[in-house]
Amino acid sequence: MPVARPELSDARVIAHVDMDCFYVQVEQRKQPELRGLPTAVVQYNSWKGGGLIAVSYEARKYGVKRSMRGDEAKEVCPQIHLVQVPVARGKADLNLYRNAGSEVVSILARKGRCERASIDEVYLDLTDAAKTMLSENPPEMLEAVDDEVLKSHVLGPDEDERKEVENVREWFCRSSAEHRDKLLACGAIIVADLRMQVLKETQFTCSAGIAHNKMLAKLASGMNKPAQQTVVPFSSVEGLLASLPIKKMKQLGGKLGNSLQSDLGVNTVGDLLQFPVEKLQERYGINTGTWLWNIARGISGDEVEGRILPKSHGCGKNFPGPQALRKITSVQRWLNDLCEELSERLQSDLDQNKRVAHTLTLHARAYKSNDSDSQRKFPSKSCPLRYGTAKIQEDALKLFNSALCDFLGSHRGETQGNPNSGWGVTALSVSASKILAAPPGTASILRFFHSCEPSSSSSEQNFSEIIPDSVPLSPSGSLSCSELNQAGPQKRSSAEETQINCGSSTLNRDDQKRKSSNYKGGCSILGYLQGSKPSCSSSKYEGAEIAQEALPVPPSEHNPGRPLKRSPEEENRVSQPSLDHNLQRREMWTYKVDEIDPSVIDELPPEIQEEVRGWLRPPKRANPVKRGSSITNYYLPSRKM
Ligand code: TTP
Numbered sequence: 001m002p003v004a005r006p007e008l009s010d011a012r013v014i015a016h017v018d019m020d021c022f023y024v025q026v027e028q029r030k031q032p033e034l035r036g037l038p039t040a041v042v043q044y045n046s047w048k049g050g051g052l053i054a055v056s057y058e059a060r061k062y063g064v065k066r067s068m069r070g071d072e073a074k075e076v077c078p079q080i081h082l083v084q085v086p087v088a089r090g091k092a093d094l095n096l097y098r099n100a101g102s103e104v105v106s107i108l109a110r111k112g113r114c115e116r117a118s119i120d121e122v123y124l125d126l127t128d129a130a131k132t133m134l135s136e137n138p139p140e141m142l143e144a145v146d147d148e149v150l151k152s153h154v155l156g157p158d159e160d161e162r163k164e165v166e167n168v169r170e171w172f173c174r175s176s177a178e179h180r181d182k183l184l185a186c187g188a189i190i191v192a193d194l195r196m197q198v199l200k201e202t203q204f205t206c207s208a209g210i211a212h213n214k215m216l217a218k219l220a221s222g223m224n225k226p227a228q229q230t231v232v233p234f235s236s237v238e239g240l241l242a243s244l245p246i247k248k249m250k251q252l253g254g255k256l257g258n259s260l261q262s263d264l265g266v267n268t269v270g271d272l273l274q275f276p277v278e279k280l281q282e283r284y285g286i287n288t289g290t291w292l293w294n295i296a297r298g299i300s301g302d303e304v305e306g307r308i309l310p311k312s313h314g315c316g317k318n319f320p321g322p323q324a325l326r327k328i329t330s331v332q333r334w335l336n337d338l339c340e341e342l343s344e345r346l347q348s349d350l351d352q353n354k355r356v357a358h359t360l361t362l363h364a365r366a367y368k369s370n371d372s373d374s375q376r377k378f379p380s381k382s383c384p385l386r387y388g389t390a391k392i393q394e395d396a397l398k399l400f401n402s403a404l405c406d407f408l409g410s411h412r413g414e415t416q417g418n419p420n421s422g423w424g425v426t427a428l429s430v431s432a433s434k435i436l437a438a439p440p441g442t443a444s445i446l447r448f449f450h451s452c453e454p455s456s457s458s459s460e461q462n463f464s465e466i467i468p469d470s471v472p473l474s475p476s477g478s479l480s481c482s483e484l485n486q487a488g489p490q491k492r493s494s495a496e497e498t499q500i501n502c503g504s505s506t507l508n509r510d511d512q513k514r515k516s517s518n519y520k521g522g523c524s525i526l527g528y529l530q531g532s533k534p535s536c537s538s539s540k541y542e543g544a545e546i547a548q549e550a551l552p553v554p555p556s557e558h559n560p561g562r563p564l565k566r567s568p569e570e571e572n573r574v575s576q577p578s579l580d581h582n583l584q585r586r587e588m589w590t591y592k593v594d595e596i597d598p599s600v601i602d603e604l605p606p607e608i609q610e611e612v613r614g615w616l617r618p619p620k621r622a623n624p625v626k627r628g629s630s631i632t633n634y635y636l637p638s639r640k641m
Pocket of ligand 1: 021023
């Protein structure tokens with residue numbers, strides 16, 4: 001639902017930058033021989049050569065469109081080069097394009113607040129940079145204006161201005177211009193420069209819109225493509241909106257736009273001007289009514305959010321027609337693949353950006369084969385996200401089972417005996433959201449355990465306890481799942497919360513125990529590392545025991561690949577917990593203490609640093625361990641995990 005926000009100031013300078021035929025450009029950079037040739041990127045499947053998802057401007061001249069199949073594109077443009085999207089785990093692998101988008105964002109973010117709006121679009125708030133330029137180096141004082149600036153399109157100056165301005169150079173350099181237009185001119189000069197930097201550093205072209213708010217900037221960026229920019233002076237807003245078809249406006253492409261057309265006879269955004277705000281509010285509610293009244297006047301107070309990283313991560317796949325999944329085992333297989341990819345992306349987000357996601361959501365599209373009520377939506381379900389591929393897979397399957405129960409509704413009885421009958425899944429996706437900065441030390445702890453654990457699953461187990469749950473246990477003690485409105489914010493009301501308690505999908509007591517033993521500020525590191533143990537132990541002995549379990553000594557000449565073997569006396573001591581026993585365990589924990597990278601400890605929360613340092617005080621040892629042979633190697637960043 002659109003949100004009505006008053007315009008903060010009409011002297012803001014906002015740019016929307018959109019890459020040109022982005023996937024094609026990424027592929028052309030990989031294969032430079034394709035540059036300048038009609039090219040399209042195809043999401044391959046065997047039906048008619050797969051679907052086109054990006055089309056070069058050269059191919060568009062021949063009438064090739066994104067909606068076409070590969071075979072159709074060949075018919076209208078026989079010389080077209082079709083490049084397939086890379087495939088991993090049986091589905092499109094978009095990492096290449098995501099990373100290319102990140103390269104661009106890092107350049108565009110140099111001049112102001114930057115919001116990554118999609119894989120290839122960015123909003124910039126250049127107000128401060130434009131103000132600085134206007135005060136220090138105003139365009140009217142420039143001896144030469146860059147060619148890229150002069151290629152800008154300045155939207156329809158009104159009659160008075162037209163007399164005054166004969167060409168783009170004059171528009172940029174007018175000393176008589178209004179202050180807000182002078183700021184826009186500075187913004188456009190900055191954007192032209194940024195676009196040149198993007199081209200030089202990445203070989204990609206992009207187009208941009210420069211205006212006083214996000215809505216107008218976005219409208220303008222698509223007006224002149226490829227590799228051009230369009231400026232919307234204040235005086236041209238009314239003219240721009242007067243002829244803009246209502247469906248072209250973001251958020252008016254669907255039901256709301258249909259209603260405006262059929263119920264109010266509104267065809268262009270400008271047509272909305274005739275309706276008083278009360279009438280629009282009465283018909284569409286206070287918020288939407290106010291928003292409609294605002295957009296008719298080019299008013300939009302949305303701010304550029306300072307966010308260059310994605311808000312969520314998602315992996316999905318469609319299973320059209322005969323490919324629909326009809327068995328739990330097939331769903332599980334695909335879910336496992338999707339969760340594996342999601343887990344990898346969460347891991348690299350944590351490593352690179354020190355961020356953790358807190359909510360796991362499952363979405364699907366499905367049908368019931370023997371039900372006339374085929375409109376029923378497959379509910380989306382979410383739960384707190386536990387890190388580690390196996391845990392994400394396990395939770396995603398539980399969410400699916402729970403959603404399937406709800407979806408089947410009254411048919412549940414019939415299908416419970418055979419959950420593999422009577423339904424088909426045509427799309428499946430998992431996403432991770434509510435991404436926040438990781439608590440200090442999280443990444444180090446994870447690296448620490450990943451480095452030392454021979455099997456990733458046990459390290460994942462430990463790490464999963466580090467993530468605070470986003471949803472508390474429900475009063476009954478079972479883990480809550482909530483249905484999410486896919487389009488809206490992930491706000492959870494108690495009414496929305498539904499427990500997973502459907503047959504095999506009920507989360508087990510181990511899950512509950514883990515939830516209740518999460519780290520609470522001030523507890524020991526044990527709370528971070530071992531959710532199934534008492535979370536707030538004050539005993540270093542227990543700490544040593546856990547550390548020992550969590551840190552198998554890596555193979556070395558002192559320990560050739562198997563646990564330390566105890567002597568008979570040691571065995572005796574182990575059978576009776578005693579001070580000696582503690583020391584023995586402590587000895588095992590401190591076995592390679594002098595080789596532990598202190599920076600790992602520095603990153604832990606202060607309240608547990610002291611405790612850990614207590615464990616790590618180097619004991620006097622008769623036989624120092626040979627350096628380079630053991631845990632040090634496991635910590636080295638260059639070590640391949
Ligand atoms: P767009 O920005 O919509 O389009 P584009 O960059 O290919 O072309 P234009 O110059 O007209 O902006 O999409 C960006 C990329 O996202 C696009 O290159 C491919 C991908 N994409 C899909 O995979 N599926 C889709 O349905 C759309 C619209 C885009």
